[in-house]
Amino acid sequence: MASRCFTSFSLVCFHRFSATNNSMGTVALFSHTFKPQNYRRSFFTSVSSPLYRKPLKTSFQVRSVAIPAETVAGFDEMVSGSQRKYYMLGGKGGVGKTSCAASLAVKFANQGHPTIVVSTDPAHSLSDSFAQDLTGGELVPVEGVDSPLFALEINPEKAREDFRTAGQKSGGSGMKDFMDSMGLGMLADQLGELKLGELLDSPPPGLDEALSISKVMQFVESQEYSRFTRIVFDTAPTGHTLRLLSLPDFLDASVGKILKLKKKLTSATSAIKSVLGKQETRQDASDKLEQLRERMAKVRDLFRDSDTTEFVIVTIPTVMAVSESSRLHASLKKEGVFVQRLIVNQVIPPSASDCKFCGMKRKDQMRAIDMIKNNSELSGLRLIQAPLVDMEIRGVPALKFMGDMVWR
Numbered sequence: 001m002a003s004r005c006f007t008s009f010s011l012v013c014f015h016r017f018s019a020t021n022n023s024m025g026t027v028a029l030f031s032h033t034f035k036p037q038n039y040r041r042s043f044f045t046s047v048s049s050p051l052y053r054k055p056l057k058t059s060f061q062v063r064s065v066a067i068p069a070e071t072v073a074g075f076d077e078m079v080s081g082s083q084r085k086y087y088m089l090g091g092k093g094g095v096g097k098t099s100c101a102a103s104l105a106v107k108f109a110n111q112g113h114p115t116i117v118v119s120t121d122p123a124h125s126l127s128d129s130f131a132q133d134l135t136g137g138e139l140v141p142v143e144g145v146d147s148p149l150f151a152l153e154i155n156p157e158k159a160r161e162d163f164r165t166a167g168q169k170s171g172g173s174g175m176k177d178f179m180d181s182m183g184l185g186m187l188a189d190q191l192g193e194l195k196l197g198e199l200l201d202s203p204p205p206g207l208d209e210a211l212s213i214s215k216v217m218q219f220v221e222s223q224e225y226s227r228f229t230r231i232v233f234d235t236a237p238t239g240h241t242l243r244l245l246s247l248p249d250f251l252d253a254s255v256g257k258i259l260k261l262k263k264k265l266t267s268a269t270s271a272i273k274s275v276l277g278k279q280e281t282r283q284d285a286s287d288k289l290e291q292l293r294e295r296m297a298k299v300r301d302l303f304r305d306s307d308t309t310e311f312v313i314v315t316i317p318t319v320m321a322v323s324e325s326s327r328l329h330a331s332l333k334k335e336g337v338f339v340q341r342l343i344v345n346q347v348i349p350p351s352a353s354d355c356k357f358c359g360m361k362r363k364d365q366m367r368a369i370d371m372i373k374n375n376s377e378l379s380g381l382r383l384i385q386a387p388l389v390d391m392e393i394r395g396v397p398a399l400k401f402m403g404d405m406v407w408r
């Protein structure tokens with residue numbers, strides 16, 4: 001019985017594989033080890049060591065997966081046009097955001113779009129998903145796709161450090177010491193009241209995310225990366241994402257205040273500055289803050305531009321996840337963020353009903369899917385069902401497999 005249970009998988013030897021999408025809407029990966037008598041297909045992925053040094057090639061057997069005919073994402077529309085588009089995938093922790101984001105990026109790249117996939121989740125799993133080391137805060141080329149695909153795991157600590165340095169130079173302790181020595185301590189105290197230092201020492205939840213996205217803007221705005229026509233964001237779990245939406249306004253205001261004071265200070269001390277020859281350094285710092293503020297404003301606008309940006313909610317068919325998705329959609333709507341697709345991931349396929357546990361679990365899942373259909377927040381969204389497969393989605397071949405199931 002156990003061997004017939006959907007959740008089982010087994011290791012087989014390494015083989016060449018191919019993917020099919022047959023007339024029954026059934027997607028399967030198979031290799032030369034395909035054995036029709038037990039409906040099993042074998043599939044391989046790269047499993048590398050934790051340090052991503054030398055990939056060990058292993059393969060898993062996966063049952064063929066039936067995809068309900070009505071669950072079409074409308075990928076044709078997503079892929080059409082060479083104008084740059086942004087897709088942000090978000091939802092509750094562990095529902096498959098990274099797998100969906102990475103598989104979408106692979107699919108875009110394989111359809112001819114130079115693509116960047118970015119993780120702004122402080123607990124990154126993009127490296128694990130691609131089975132490739134993407135840490136380091138730089139764009140890393142992903143191997144095994146047809147068009148350029150670059151991945152980036154933002155290092156929030158580093159982004160925060162950059163911000164802290166800019167803040168300190170313009171309004172933090174360095175500036176205060178300088179102002180004190182110039183007899184302008186009162187103005188320096190005014191800067192202190194802005195509590196920028198405090199903000200950076202104990203940042204509110206979501207600040208990392210905001211800084212990360214602002215960092216991404218540096219990449220996407222630069223001429224060097226202008227050829228990338230699809231940018232996919234793997235965002236942090238729901239709570240962070242929601243707080244993030246209100247953060248750019250808050251930071252915009254804080255940085256704006258600092259810059260205003262900075263201007264006052266600049267004119268008050270212009271004579272002294274020229275004597276000390278410090279003008280250039282401080283002007284640089286001020287420029288950096290101004291740039292940061294502009295980027296924050298762009299992040300805010302980017303989230304709300306329905307022509308270029310879409311937020312895709314990812315969920316699983318459980319009452320708790322559906323309730324959270326409903327709240328997420330309500331909040332996104334309130335913030336003016338465009339949402340039209342909802343992925344229900346890890347749906348147990350009907351073929352698993354020969355396993356009693358899976359059959360019961362599937363019934364439970366169907367109730368959660370009914371809940372989505374009757375939920376006023378979610379019922380209007382395009383519902384994309386993605387089946388639970390009996391292997392971990394890892395490495396480009398696995399992501400391609402997933403992409404062909406989800407993004408149709």
Ligand SMILES: Nc1ncnc2c1ncn2[C@@H]1O[C@H](COP(=O)(O)OP(=O)(O)OP(=O)(O)O)[C@@H](O)[C@H]1O
Pocket residue numbers: 092093094095096097098099100121123125237345346347386387388389390391392393394
């Ligand atoms: N459809 C699926 N079938 C089987 N396994 C899946 C499926 N989707 C995702 N998984 C697996 O579930 C695990 C969690 O997926 P993933 O990392 O994509 O979720 P996440 O929402 O990004 O998680 P986190 O919130 O922790 O970042 C991974 O091991 C992934 O391989």
